[in-house]
Amino acid sequence: xxxxxxxxxxxxxxxxxxxxxxxxxxxxxxxxxxxxxxxxxxxxxxxxxxxxxxxxxxxxxxxxxxxxxxxxxxxxxxxxxxxxxxxxxxxxxxxxxxxxxxxxxxxxxxxxxxxxxxxxxxxxxxxxxxxxxxxxxxxxxxxxxxxxxxxxxxxxxxxxxxxxxxxxxxxxxxxxxxxxxxxxxxxxxxxxxxxxxxxxxxxxxxxxxxxxxxxxxxxxxxxxxxxxxxxxxxxxxxxxxxxxxxxxxxxxxxxxxxxxxxxxxxxxxxxxxxxxxxxxxxxxxxxxxxxxxxxxxxxxxxxxxxxxxxxxxxxxxxxxxxxxxxxxxxxxxxxxxxxxxxxxxxxxxxxxxxx
Amino acid sequence: xxxxxxxxxxxxxxxxxxxxxxxxxxxxxxxxxxxxxxxxxxxxxxxxxxxxxxxxxxxxxxxxxxxxxxxxxxxxxxxxxxxxxxxxxxxxxxxxxxxxxxxxxxxxxxxxxxxxxxxxxxxxxxxxxxxxxxxxxxxxxxxxxxxxxxxxxxxxxxxxxxxxxxxxxxxxxxxxxxxxxxxxxxxxxxxxxxxxxxxxxxxxxxxxxxxxxxxxxxxxxxxxxxxxxxxxxxxxxxxxxxxxxxxxxxxxxxxxxxxxxxxxxxxxxxxxxxxxxxxxxxxxxxxxxxxxxxxxxxxxxxxxxxxxxxxxxxxxxxxxxxxxxxxxxxxxxxxxxxxxxxxxxxxxxxxxxxx
Ligand SMILES: Cc1ncc(COP(=O)(O)O)c(C=O)c1O
Ligand SMILES: Cc1ncc(COP(=O)(O)O)c(C=O)c1O
Numbered sequence: 001x002x003x004x005x006x007x008x009x010x011x012x013x014x015x016x017x018x019x020x021x022x023x024x025x026x027x028x029x030x031x032x033x034x035x036x037x038x039x040x041x042x043x044x045x046x047x048x049x050x051x052x053x054x055x056x057x058x059x060x061x062x063x064x065x066x067x068x069x070x071x072x073x074x075x076x077x078x079x080x081x082x083x084x085x086x087x088x089x090x091x092x093x094x095x096x097x098x099x100x101x102x103x104x105x106x107x108x109x110x111x112x113x114x115x116x117x118x119x120x121x122x123x124x125x126x127x128x129x130x131x132x133x134x135x136x137x138x139x140x141x142x143x144x145x146x147x148x149x150x151x152x153x154x155x156x157x158x159x160x161x162x163x164x165x166x167x168x169x170x171x172x173x174x175x176x177x178x179x180x181x182x183x184x185x186x187x188x189x190x191x192x193x194x195x196x197x198x199x200x201x202x203x204x205x206x207x208x209x210x211x212x213x214x215x216x217x218x219x220x221x222x223x224x225x226x227x228x229x230x231x232x233x234x235x236x237x238x239x240x241x242x243x244x245x246x247x248x249x250x251x252x253x254x255x256x257x258x259x260x261x262x263x264x265x266x267x268x269x270x271x272x273x274x275x276x277x278x279x280x281x282x283x284x285x286x287x288x289x290x291x292x293x294x295x296x297x298x299x300x301x302x303x304x305x306x307x308x309x310x311x312x313x314x315x316x317x318x319x320x321x322x323x324x325x326x327x328x329x330x331x332x333x334x335x336x337x338x339x340x341x342x343x344x345x346x347x348x349x350x351x352x353x354x355x
Numbered sequence: 356x357x358x359x360x361x362x363x364x365x366x367x368x369x370x371x372x373x374x375x376x377x378x379x380x381x382x383x384x385x386x387x388x389x390x391x392x393x394x395x396x397x398x399x400x401x402x403x404x405x406x407x408x409x410x411x412x413x414x415x416x417x418x419x420x421x422x423x424x425x426x427x428x429x430x431x432x433x434x435x436x437x438x439x440x441x442x443x444x445x446x447x448x449x450x451x452x453x454x455x456x457x458x459x460x461x462x463x464x465x466x467x468x469x470x471x472x473x474x475x476x477x478x479x480x481x482x483x484x485x486x487x488x489x490x491x492x493x494x495x496x497x498x499x500x501x502x503x504x505x506x507x508x509x510x511x512x513x514x515x516x517x518x519x520x521x522x523x524x525x526x527x528x529x530x531x532x533x534x535x536x537x538x539x540x541x542x543x544x545x546x547x548x549x550x551x552x553x554x555x556x557x558x559x560x561x562x563x564x565x566x567x568x569x570x571x572x573x574x575x576x577x578x579x580x581x582x583x584x585x586x587x588x589x590x591x592x593x594x595x596x597x598x599x600x601x602x603x604x605x606x607x608x609x610x611x612x613x614x615x616x617x618x619x620x621x622x623x624x625x626x627x628x629x630x631x632x633x634x635x636x637x638x639x640x641x642x643x644x645x646x647x648x649x650x651x652x653x654x655x656x657x658x659x660x661x662x663x664x665x666x667x668x669x670x671x672x673x674x675x676x677x678x679x680x681x682x683x684x685x686x687x688x689x690x691x692x693x694x695x696x697x698x699x700x701x702x703x704x705x706x707x708x709x710x
Contacts, residue, residue, distance in 0.1 A: 030418070030507035037417055059412040062392055062520050063385070067501050070425050070554030071561070076507075107561035142507050146422050152385035152431075152497050152522060154591050156561045165417050167507060182546070189544030189580040191537070193559045199425030200555015204548045206426070206462035206511045225544040226581035236509050 014054040071147035072199035082343035102196035136171025186225030188255035237300030238262035246275040307334035369409040426502035427554035428457040437698035457551035491526030541580030543610035592655030593617035662689035
């Protein structure tokens with residue numbers, strides 16, 4: 001990563017900090033933001049100088065294309081602090097590359113590494129007090145880009161704003177997660193934007209998820225929209241199935257986000273000599289495995305929760321309860337991945353990057 | 356329509372008008388906005404009083420869910436002025452109902468009629484100088500709603516903003532439109548949000564459309580994502596095919612927007628004793644008709660352009676040119692519909708509503 005550009009970042013420091021008012025033991029995910037944010041504007045072909053300034057609302061035109069045509073993408077990553085007070089990122093180049101892939105799919109400009117990476121590092125340096133030590137503590141990083149260009153004609157904007165905001169996070173425990181397998185609704189399609197971290201994808205999930213919630217399920221396992229026969233993602237996470245001591249997860253595609261946690265878990269599982277098969281996972285084989293007792297675990301994988309074990313699922317109005325294992329792979333992999341991220345275990349993969 | 360609530364609208368008038376600086380003979384669609392806009396905020400279950408105030412940028416939090424999770428919907432409609440200086444809307448209840456359908460699909464609150472309709476009428480009264488007489492002139496109306504609630508957790512917001520902005524428009528002539536039939540990309544899926552006027556849908560179209568532009572085509576005819584065998588929409592319009600003197604258009608579905616222009620053209624064509632069949636239109640039958648000379652016309656239908664004739668299309672790298680007819684149905688229907696909208700022809704359908 002180049003760091004030539006940090007001198008080019010304009011810094012306007014906040015006059016005071018909000019940190020003393022924050023209860024770090026009692027954080028709700030994504031609600032509190034740090035003192036500063038990064039802004040970088042794109043005007044008709046040129047990225048301007050990034051600015052770090054106090055976190056605050058900003059002015060935007062009512063006709064900005066983000067409001068009308070949904071040009072908006074984001075990333076989600078975390079910073080961790082080790083026992084030496086050093087701050088670490090986890091595979092940040094994966095998020096950077098995915099961000100620019102999302103940008104391309106939404107006809108938005110790619111963000112230079114000097115803005116995304118150096119801007120993020122500078123912002124984290126300024127906010128390092130907000131990264132707390134200890135397994136489970138992290139500073140959630142939200143880079144995003146919106147179309148600020150005005151005009152209510154359906155065409156890509158000429159003006160964009162890239163921003164980074166930061167939110168302190170605690171280990172994410174979402175309770176007992178029951179899911180429902182999607183038989184009708186879908187979050188993505190072939191030829192669509194499901195593989196992009198595009199804002200519009202999430203807006204599509206809320207209503208079906210609300211219906212699932214009303215039926216007592218926390219999340220939906222999304223299936224392919226054309227046949228609803230393949231299991232693709234769980235809520236806003238990738239999804240793994242453990243059947244007969246083999247882990248199965250779908251290959252990434254146009255419909256599936258190429259998750260950093262997913263690919264890290266695959267590598268980690270292989271290192272642990274766990275059988276992993278990346279191939280389409282069919283609803284019918286998982287139902288059969290649940291019925292003949294070979295389905296051992298189902299879990300989601302994503303940056304926010306790392307690993308999210310699922311206790312049961314519903315399909316065609318029938319509920320399938322998963323066994324309660326003494327040593328689930330889900331928790332073992334979560335522990336091992338978290339230990340690498342927090343610099344407690346040796347990072348044999350070279351995934352961690354010091355700020 | 357109730358109009359009980361107009362007294363409840365707070366009005367802050369602009370100190371001056373921008374209208375004198377506008378060249379109404381040379382308008383680019385969607386670039387200029389009138390002096391005022393309407394804002395109505397929704398806070399945790401309650402719609403506040405609508406406010407009409409000078410058009411201007413507004414403040415919004417960087418973590419507003421519209422930026423991250425794409426909760427954003429809109430409508431597009433027009434106001435017309437007749438020779439008596441009266442201002443008319445065209446089937447506004449259709450847009451109102453569709454707006455609330457979109458809201459529901461995106462887990463957003465429905466907007467009361469007193470806010471949407473009475474707010475729009477009040478705003479149009481104030482801006483009536485911006486509606487110019489004459490066929491082709493109109494004031495484009497853009498109601499929209501965004502999630503203003505903060506927080507980077509993927510869940511529906513608790514705060515929303517409904518707005519109406521207005522933009523003067525000239526008859527929309529888009530030049531010779533050549534289209535390409537989608538063989539890979541898609542704008543909508545079964546179980547998705549294609550039937551909602553959701554911002555995210557449009558962001559998905561830009562990149563494929565850019566690729567089409569680079570190949571010399573202005574728009575894409577979208578096909579069903581699962582099989583790409585059915586012709587569904589053209590760009591951001593519904594689409595009609597005239598084969599052997601019958602008009603064909605796809606039935607609305609979860610993948611297709613229920614366009615007001617489309618349904619009005621169907622009624623108008625029936626009144627003119629034109630055969631209309633609403634049923635899935637297959638790519639292969641249109642190709643066969645193009646090859647055997649029975650394909651007479653293809654046109655898009657939507658509020659902005661009313662009717663947009665297509666001169667040719669490409670499929671599997673072959674280009675099919677449409678015949679140049681002396682009296683195309685497309686232009687005849689456009690003329691008749693425009694005449695109703697502008698109160699030049701008798702509105703036998705009861706579609707027009709006076710402000
Ligand atoms: C739709 C979707 N799938 C999967 C993931 C997991 O990706 P990652 O592990 O990179 O966080 C995310 C993001 O968290 C997501 O939004
Ligand atoms: C995707 C899409 N299809 C069709 C239409 C046409 O709808 P209407 O005739 O109501 O403008 C629109 C909006 O203009 C649209 O955005």
